[in-house]
Amino acid sequence: MLNKFKNIQTILFTTYSLIIIIVFTVLVVWIYLWVSDLLRENATDSIYNLAQSTQEKLDLEIQKMDAVTLDVMYSNLVKDLFIEYTSGKTEEQLHASTSKSIPMNNFESSKELADILAIAIGPSRPVDQVYLYDFMNSVYANGIENGHQSYDPTKEDWYKTVTENKKGKFIHPPVPDEKMSKFLSSNQVQYSISLFRLFYDQENVAQGIVEVKQYYNHIFKSIMDYLDRNPNREKIIVFDDSNHIIYPLNMNQSDYEPYITKYSNYNNDDKYTIITNPTTKEKEMLSIKHSQFTRWNVAIIISEKKLLAPLSLFAKRTVFVAILILIFAILLSFFSAKRITLPILKIHRTIRNIRLEDIGYNPTPQQLNSGLNELDQLHLSFINMNSRLKNSMNELLLSQAQELQSKMIALQSQMNPHFLYNTIMTIRIMAEENMNSQIIEMSDNLSDMLRYISSDESLEVDIATELHYTEKYINIHQIRYGSQLQYSFEIDPNMLDLKIPKLIIQPLVENALKFVTRKASPWHIHIVGTITNNNWQITVSDNGLGFNDQQLNLLYEKIEKIEQSKIMPGLKLNGMGLLNIYLRLKLQYQAKMVFRIAYNSNGGASVTIGGFIVEEE
Structure with missing residues (x-):
């Protein structure tokens, strides 16, 4: 009984829907996280930047005040006139309220001092008032309020702090200032902030105190203006x-x-940091900037909900739009699956009516007219399949015949005439030198090799047998070269019983010997066999001069030509070692074959072959 959930329309609809849901969900989530991170970062940056800019503006206002104190401190003319002005006064003169009670020389000093302080304040008026105090009870004022006055140091809360602060400034917290308030039209008492510094004579002896004042509202004007524009935010x-x-x-x-x-x-x-409002219990974001200049801390406080309101709005809109797009995409996948299903049903009926006796019969093609080019072409292909089936079968048989012929040629083309020639010449030389025992051993090995090569009982042998005769081949050359030739085997025991194409390792060793003997001895040949993930690999490496680039390029050109044409070349008896191995691996293992040529880091080259392990039934 057919399962309705396994029909093509259901599977296509389900597959399309899952793909759309997964891809779209991942995309939307990624975009949301990316944009939300940007929005959150911009929001948090805003309060951080606000705290920083506010702190910088406050610093700027206090720096303007401090600049006036420094101008006064470093003005020898101001200090000399102030000393001259205060030094000639009596106690009664210090309390006098008119200039008539001041001696003429002090009157002149007062006038010059007033002019210089007016210049120090400047036309832009960074401060509203300047006071110069001595350490007795005399003070000279310039700015909104002018003239000399008296004061009681013991009653001033700032006096002790300023006199003990020998090198720095002192910023007095804001206090109600009735004197400066009377110069404004407002009926409210105005607050002011003062900055104090000691000033010294040329002998670095403290001569007095300079105080500059500025209206509180002027210093904090930037904050007030901002809060007026944003009354319900920070x-x-x-x-x-x-x-x-x-x-x-x-x-x-x-x-x-x-x-x-x-x-x-x-x-x-x-x-920023997160803090809970003690009254509303609402999460708030707190950003604080500290000024090393004023020792003031600017704290910006804002509700996390208000600050991240754009993020919440973005999330709601994203979800709403995503749902609409998803519904539309799923409906589209449903109609697409249905449109594909109907033509497939017609193709199914056509295939079902094809019979073996119809092979070679080519009916008049009927158009499907499904609106889908691929399905229309598929329909015509199935109609014409019976006429092409015979040709395909003939091509397959021909391909199998060519493959069998290639295997036979490969097995008959392994014995390099140079090997026989060199071995016979070595035996002749050894015979002249009466090396009978070595001749016997070499002849036995040569006989075994010839018997193994000429045997055609099987196209495959186990790795243990292949390695056995490969070692005999090496021994033939070791008899000739002696200790100059060294070799080693490093084979995984688990791979010794695996079946591989016959005479596929010995040609690699022969190739290695050909290149390694072109350099000075000693010569090393190393054979390594491993099993990894149901694949076997054997690597033959040497310490010779490596492959000639021209020879490698020629080999790769032949391999590429074979891959493109799919035609086996005619195999020659000589000079086809590596290509012969490549062809047999290709025939045996197809795409799962391994064939690599590499240069060793310490000199020489290595050739690696391999394939998948065929499980025996």
């Missing part, structure tokens, strides 16, 4: 190394404590 905080929040102002420290605490285990080279 949160940005700035805190110093003491975990004091600098931005935003007047925020509850405990609300941001988890993010600040996370910084202690945060690698500044990392792009």
Whole structure:
């Protein structure tokens, strides 16, 4: 009973559908993973770049302030005028509020000092206020607020820190600044940030303190502008190394404590880290950049869900489009399978009606008209098959006859006349030298070799027999050359009983001897036999001069010509050793034959032959 699941239409539909599903799924998954990685990387890069750019902008603002302090510090004119201005004052003058109470020389110094500080601030006004303090109670102001004032060092929270910081700057956290607030139209108290440095005379003795001030909103303007454009996206905080929040102002420290605490285990080279919001329990991405210049840390906080929203949208759209395309492809495979099935049924009926007595009868071809060229051609081929079958059978018989003839010629063409000639000449020389025992041994080996070569009882022998007579052949030459010729066998015992074509190893040894004796002795011939994955291989290698390139090219040309024409060449008695072996391996093992020629790394050459192991029934 026929199985409906084994019909052609079902198999084609199932096969096409599986191929489409597998290929399409792999492709979609690969594209999704690739694009999602790009989207995720771009998203994470965005918060990292935002933290980095924000930190750089803050550094730039503080660097502008610091540049003013350095201009003042390194200006000898400013320091000399400040010392001249403060040195001639009495205690009452320090508290005076008008210039009339200042001596004329100090008044001139004050005016020059004001002009120089105005130049130091510059027209772009990187700072809004500059103060010069001495270590008593006198301070000189220039900027929005001008003139001399007095101050109490013991009441200033920054005084001790600045005087103990001999070589560096001190950035004071933001504080309400009522003095500077009155110069703005806003009714709210403005905050300012101050940067302090000590300045020294030419003897490197501290002479006073320089303070520059800038409005808080000016320094953090870039952050404020960004948050105004993105009110529901990132949160940005700035805190110093003491975990004091600098931005935003007047925020509850405990609300941001988890993010600040996370910084202690945060690698500044990392792009981000994952943290759980203590209130909403939502996963958030945290990116922190630390500034060595300001010692401030810029933290960017954003919901992971919001940041990766484009990735989620892409995933949904990808799945939706993929399902639609997959459904369309499966429907297309169904109709394609059905279209192929109908013409095949017609071809099946045609084949079923072909009978043996119709061989040679060529009916008028009938068109299938399936719409598929291949099936139409297949239909015509089956109709004309009976007329071509006879020719094919004749060609097959002819091919078998040629193969048998090639085997017979190969078996009759193995004995190299040079071998007989050299052996007989060696026997003659040994006879003149009364080397009777060697002559007897050589004659016995030669007799055994001739008997083995001329025997036609079987076209195949086991490897053990082939190696036995190969060794006799080598012994004939070793009697002649003595210790100059050395050889070795390394054969897997499991392959000794395998059947191989007769006289297929000895010609390789003969070929090796021909090349190895062209160089100075000693001469080495090594025969190795192995079995791998149901295939046998035998390699004959030597330490001779190697093959001549012209001879190898000629051999390869003959092999290529045989492969293309499929015609066996006429085999000559001499000079056909390697080609003879190739032809017999080709006849015996077809595509599973092994025939390789290679140069050895330490000199000489090697020839490897082999084939598959035929299991005996």
